[in-house]
Amino acid sequence: MNPPSVPSPLQLPSLHRFGPLAVALFAALTVFATADAEPISPRELVAPKLQIIGGNLLFTVQPSVAGRTYLLQYSDTLTGGTWQDLGSAVIGNGSNLVLTAPRTSDARRYFRLVLDAPTEATEEFSLIPAGAFTMGRTSGDNDFDAPPVTVTVSAFFMGKYEVTKALWDDVRKWGDANGYTDLKVGGGKSGNHPVHTINWLDIVKWCNARSQKDELTPVYTVNGVVMRTGTTIPVPGWKANGYRLPTEAEWEKAARGGVSGKRYPWGTDTISHSNANYGAGGSAFGNLSGEIGYHPAYATGSFPYTSPVGSFAANGCGLHDVAGNVFEWCWDWYGSTYTNGAANPQGAASGTNRVVRGGGWEGGANSCRAAFRFDYLPTLTLESIGFRLARSSVTTDDLSLIPAGSFTMGRTSGDTDVNAPPVTVSVSTFSIGTHEVTKGLWDGVRTWGATNGYTDLSAGSGKAANHPVHTISWFDMVKWCNARSQKEGLTPVYTVSGAVMKTGTTAPVADWNANGYRLPTEAEWEKAARGGLTGKRYPWGTDNISHNQANYFASAAAFGNMSGDIGYHPIYATGSAPYTSPVGSFAANAYGLHDMAGNLWEWCWDWFGAPYASGAIDPRGAATGSVRVIRGGSWSYHAQSSRSAIRDYDGPGKTTVYIGFRVARSSVPQEH
Numbered sequence: 001m002n003p004p005s006v007p008s009p010l011q012l013p014s015l016h017r018f019g020p021l022a023v024a025l026f027a028a029l030t031v032f033a034t035a036d037a038e039p040i041s042p043r044e045l046v047a048p049k050l051q052i053i054g055g056n057l058l059f060t061v062q063p064s065v066a067g068r069t070y071l072l073q074y075s076d077t078l079t080g081g082t083w084q085d086l087g088s089a090v091i092g093n094g095s096n097l098v099l100t101a102p103r104t105s106d107a108r109r110y111f112r113l114v115l116d117a118p119t120e121a122t123e124e125f126s127l128i129p130a131g132a133f134t135m136g137r138t139s140g141d142n143d144f145d146a147p148p149v150t151v152t153v154s155a156f157f158m159g160k161y162e163v164t165k166a167l168w169d170d171v172r173k174w175g176d177a178n179g180y181t182d183l184k185v186g187g188g189k190s191g192n193h194p195v196h197t198i199n200w201l202d203i204v205k206w207c208n209a210r211s212q213k214d215e216l217t218p219v220y221t222v223n224g225v226v227m228r229t230g231t232t233i234p235v236p237g238w239k240a241n242g243y244r245l246p247t248e249a250e251w252e253k254a255a256r257g258g259v260s261g262k263r264y265p266w267g268t269d270t271i272s273h274s275n276a277n278y279g280a281g282g283s284a285f286g287n288l289s290g291e292i293g294y295h296p297a298y299a300t301g302s303f304p305y306t307s308p309v310g311s312f313a314a315n316g317c318g319l320h321d322v323a324g325n326v327f328e329w330c331w332d333w334y335g336s337t338y339t340n341g342a343a344n345p346q347g348a349a350s351g352t353n354r355v356v357r358g359g360g361w362e363g364g365a366n367s368c369r370a371a372f373r374f375d376y377l378p379t380l381t382l383e384s385i386g387f388r389l390a391r392s393s394v395t396t397d398d399l400s401l402i403p404a405g406s407f408t409m410g411r412t413s414g415d416t417d418v419n420a421p422p423v424t425v426s427v428s429t430f431s432i433g434t435h436e437v438t439k440g441l442w443d444g445v446r447t448w449g450a451t452n453g454y455t456d457l458s459a460g461s462g463k464a465a466n467h468p469v470h471t472i473s474w475f476d477m478v479k480w481c482n483a484r485s486q487k488e489g490l491t492p493v494y495t496v497s498g499a500v501m502k503t504g505t506t507a508p509v510a511d512w513n514a515n516g517y518r519l520p521t522e523a524e525w526e527k528a529a530r531g532g533l534t535g536k537r538y539p540w541g542t543d544n545i546s547h548n549q550a551n552y553f554a555s556a557a558a559f560g561n562m563s564g565d566i567g568y569h570p571i572y573a574t575g576s577a578p579y580t581s582p583v584g585s586f587a588a589n590a591y592g593l594h595d596m597a598g599n600l601w602e603w604c605w606d607w608f609g610a611p612y613a614s615g616a617i618d619p620r621g622a623a624t625g626s627v628r629v630i631r632g633g634s635w636s637y638h639a640q641s642s643r644s645a646i647r648d649y650d651g652p653g654k655t656t657v658y659i660g661f662r663v664a665r666s667s668v669p670q671e672h
């Protein structure tokens with residue numbers, strides 16, 4: 001994402017006197033600073049409706065923005081005072097939100113209501129991790145156009161809610177003044193209901209308008225120009241960081257919420273009016289709703305019978321209304337079935353109709369299924385079709401974004417590693433290389449570095465350009481990371497005495513907020529290796545390993561070794577040692593990462609030390625030490641060393657044919 005917009009100066013509020021109290025209602029977008037003048041996140045100041053009822057002040061936000069955080073604050077003076085939080089923050093749900101404060105005997109008190117601005121995409125969006133899933137019909141259903149196939153998609157962000165009429169209006173108004181002159185007004189029962197009666201072409205233009213409004217890169221172009229008007233089918237820039245429609249595969253992966261083989265997003269084969277807003281009829285497709293017809297809570301007034309977004313529980317990916325309310329446009333031309341094994345499919349190359357998904361308030365249970373495919377002309381508008389937004393992950397092709405959160409780090413499956421007890425550890429979002437760094441990549445950056453001050457990088461060694469680089473020290477790796485960052489216009493992570501580390505063997509300081517390349521921490525490495533799975537020895541989520549899965553030295557049956565051939569990997573043990581394999585020779589784990597087990601050990605940032613404390617947040621290893629952590633085993637080590645939990649170490653000056661590395665990057669605002 002781009003950095004937050006430039007703060008505007010603190011603006012004086014307009015005052016509304018109310019009884020004995022002076023209540024400040026800030027209406028302008030503004031920014032304030034803490035007492036020590038350190039800037040904090042931009043916040044919108046909201047103008048609520050104020051009432052005094054009995055002993056309480058009631059502030060009503062109508063309607064609230066679903067998923068955003070509202071906080072009531074007060075101060076006894078407008079100048080020089082500090083704003084104090086009054087009560088806890090409240091999360092908007094798309095409906096009226098009422099925050100209360102007791103009346104006090106103060107002669108004068110000022111209140112304001114602040115809406116926390118999203119600081120990263122994850123507040124409005126869910127990060128859907130990279131990986132394969134089963135797309136298509138389930139549960140004995142017979143959709144001819146949706147046979148079950150395995151499809152892989154890269155990490156991306158998916159909107160938690162259908163786009164509301166209020167959001168549509170806001171962006172459309174901005175767009176109208178910025179060259180987007182033919183966006184439809186659209187329909188919507190109120191501000192917090194989904195927008196409808198807009199067509200596919202309106203939506204892609206609106207996505208561009210919102211991207212420009214938010215200082216992101218627009219996704220859709222026509223003849224190389226940002227699409228603002230007209231009805232020419234645009235070309236999508238999938239690498240752009242702006243707003244866009246999801247592909248059909250992305251939509252279905254997100255809709256399934258991480259659950260496999262079930263009809264509905266909540267992970268069962270049944271549906272009722274407590275799950276979604278749809279038209280109930282008959283018992284087919286697991287419809288359990290006793291009342292037949294439209295949803296009784298929302299079938300009021302005139303058509304359409306939409307519900308406020310977020311009126312029903314989210315699925316496992318945090319998404320609301322994937323089933324029902326309004327159908328959702330996807331990017332894809334509707335075409336025949338997807339290919340088994342497809343990676344990031346984007347639909348038919350051409351076509352007549354675009355895909356819509358997920359059913360709507362007037363559709364039956366059938367159309368609410370995660371597998372159900374439908375399609376319409378991109379010029380069609382209906383009261384039952386809206387959309388939700390997606391955004392590409394801003395990392396580059398060779399990195400996977402790993403979602404923030406806690407995981408269980410340490411030994412599993414009855415293993416006895418004394419230095420790796422199971423502990424709960426939490427890490428922030430970060431990205432990590434899908435492959436070990438190759439000799440080819442090493443050489444390219446090293447050549448650039450040699451003429452840019454990086455004069456002592458080791459040449460390293462590698463069996464071929466597509467094999468992992470080895471025979472480089474830990475110091476070489478961190479300097480190389482800096483060189484690659486500078487080569488790509490990113491901020492280097494490692495400094496010595498405040499200067500970018502380019503040469504030498506002084507232990508550097510890491511800037512974890514820099515957006516450049518770096519080594520993963522040990523905790524990041526293990527979280528990434530586990531691929532979102534828990535309690536298994538190996539990155540693919542089982543307790544067994546064979547030469548079909550990794551390049552390691554097979555010996556006894558200990559640690560689940562299933563390999564019949566004892567010794568080095570027979571395919572790669574040719575010529576002279578080392579017996580590395582081309583990176584990516586084995587299947588990726590669920591985060592899209594190859595060779596986390598075997599091929600080469602991978603150096604991490606951390607000084608090797610005692611196990612992490614349970615509950616640690618972003619741990620980065622011992623404060624000092626003499627050896628750095630290595631992880632994942634190698635072509636010459638046993639199954640035991642290929643386990644996700646194994647911890648080993650070596651001196652940072654050491655160079656061997658057993659150790660390489662992969663890069664990581666902190667998830668920080670990207671410059672585009």
Ligand SMILES: [Ca+2]
Pocket residue numbers: 162321322323324325326327328358359
């Ligand atoms: Ca929907």
Ligand SMILES: [Ca+2]
Pocket residue numbers: 436595596597598599600601602632633
């Ligand atoms: Ca490895």
